[in-house]
Amino acid sequence: MADERTIRALEEKVAELRRLVEEDGVDLREELALLERRLQALRRELYESLSDWDRVRLARHPGRPRGLELVKRVCEDFYELRGDRMGGDDPALRGGLARLGGRPVAVLFHHRGCSPEEQRACRGGMALPAGYRKAARIMHIAERLRLPLVTFIDTPGAYPGVEAEAANIAGAIAECIATMLSLSVPTVAAILGEGGSGGAIALAAADRVLMLENATYTVISPEGAAAILWKDAAAAPQAAEALALSAPRLLELGVIDEVIPEPLGGAHVDPDATAQAIRDAVIRHVSELEGLALDERRKLRYSRYRNAGNCGVKAKAD
């Protein structure tokens, strides 16, 4: 059975061999090719049979490219806008203007931080009311300037803290959802890592919702569900399965429109290829949406959310 540690060990060996071949000219090309084939096979074995819990771990992988890193690769000329104009700015939820496929767009994204200091400042991607108010501000800019809105989601959830509650985090999220639903410009959301509950849907009430292959989107973290329903933190893997939080399951349920494939091994293995795949998908969906008349787009968005989950109800049995 392939596990991540075996793969890491093999990766290191391959890297060492390659150094020997390239730097010292040692002729080990055959051995190298053999090892590389074995590595690919192991990766395929491991990553093509991922459990939902495996995906949770991949979505949280410390090497997974962060919001800002991906946005800079997906879009060109990202120009950041800062501040909620009400006394705050939150580095965990960022946004601004950018060019995408040769045209201007408005972007919003969660950012978990790259360096340890930045990660602390971003609270691991858990945004504050100031972040969601800035997001709503940028949504209004998108509307005024007729810019398609593209959002990138990667958050464990909104920040659960005293200050956030005192500043009405619930209301800030609600306002974001309401603003996003009311826009007349096309809206595309892409879930890149963790799509954690209210903090995620605040940016995900879009015309189209896409998900990276190993991203998750859930009403509660598997650990939270395990604690509440199983009364046992160790049940998190079972909870992950039960919550249907993976991209393939959510595509089946009709919650998302497309799964964006990741390189074998996860987005961190090849951030450039990951960004390219995201870029292609987002540009395609934005153009499709722009091909629709405004009324049509509005009607489709309303019916998408008005009927959300209606596969899951039945007439009452008397």
Add this chain to the structure above:
Amino acid sequence: MPIRRDDRDRYVEVELRRGEEPLWLRCGSCGELVFRRKLQENNYICPRCGAYFFLTAQERIAALVDEGTFQELTLPLESDDPLSFSDRKPYADRLKEARESTGLSDAVVIGVGNIAGHRVMLAVMDFRFIGGSMGIVVGEQLAFAMERAAEERIPFVFVVASGGARVQEGVLSLLQMAKTVAARQKLAQAGVPYIAVLTYPSTGGVMASLASLADITLAEQGALIGFAGPRVIQQTTGEKLPPGFQRARYALEHGLVDGVVPREGLREELVRVLQVLEGVTSGG
């Protein structure tokens, strides 16, 4: 249900009443045995210590509307357990138990009624039904109620008692936040007022969507109002919670609500709001 005394706010968590209606009820706060009818006359407030008992949706409706005017419109829908969810107990069993013990099909009751002669659309949550959690059926009932209120041009009154989105329906529950917010815009387009009444508890996904978007927001005295529950906050951040944190008065002091009203004054407060808005929807 843990029992906790809070002198500051008088609202305590009291053992939920289930199944048959006993003649006598014990106050979970002071232990006093109270005659059921006496409690009913006293708005389900313990006559000895002032603790608030949880209200069922029906009791809440009876306390707010003019007698005999309520017409229930709850759609005949049930959850179909779309994820075939099972934790230590299958969700299907939890639903069945909740239906049997409450007589409800899910955690909200909707309908039209009069409050001092003002016709309103009411949506009242029932905390007994899986913690008043919002799954697809709740989202559907709320959206339907708002659409009807917009069509009939009558104010929408939403009484919240919910811990948040229903875990057992996964992301489909999360999407009900967007559903109810989308339907809320129908009220705005029709110029129909929306009044929210936040009770114990008003937290999580319901609070981070529909419950935060009212035109007028009232809190019942002692209500718990917030996004993350106190336990989650303490566990995640290790922060010490200030006294009265997330309770109705705290919400008022932090600008989250327009007023805090004791239970016995809630109907009169709604009458005042409806009166000042009289005629707002008749402009056409």
